[in-house]
Amino acid sequence: xxxxxDRFGLTGERVAERWLREHxxxxxxxxxxxxxxxxxxxxxxxxxxxxxxxxxxxxVRFGDPVEAVNWKKRNDLIRSATTWIERNxxxxxxxxxxxxxxxIAERRVRVRHVENAFAIDGRG
Numbered sequence: 001x002x003x004x005x006d007r008f009g010l011t012g013e014r015v016a017e018r019w020l021r022e023h024x025x026x027x028x029x030x031x032x033x034x035x036x037x038x039x040x041x042x043x044x045x046x047x048x049x050x051x052x053x054x055x056x057x058x059x060v061r062f063g064d065p066v067e068a069v070n071w072k073k074r075n076d077l078i079r080s081a082t083t084w085i086e087r088n089x090x091x092x093x094x095x096x097x098x099x100x101x102x103x104i105a106e107r108r109v110r111v112r113h114v115e116n117a118f119a120i121d122g123r124g
Contacts, residue, residue, distance in 0.1 A: 012102040013040050013041065016040070020043050026045065032080065037076040037080045039053070039084070050098045050115075052097075054100045059103075064101055069117065077097060097118050100114070
């Protein structure tokens, strides 16, 4: 990954974080690491914890950003989320996996939040 790509990704994460906060979410963690895997954002609202993968793109030439979360990334997110829950989870909390696509093109920013984007069993 190049420095420019990493900076672009961080910009996307900042946009997604701001979007979540504006919609009533409280950020619990940013770039949570579990071994070599990470979760971009972990946010909570009304007892629901969302593990959020952020994908930022400068265009749709290679598809919508939210489509970039493949089966391998999903498995990595599930494994990291399981570790987070074991260490930080509280009774009564619900959990889900969200994907936020950030499209930054032609001086415009578009955010697409896909709630409950996939389930632990791979469906969704």
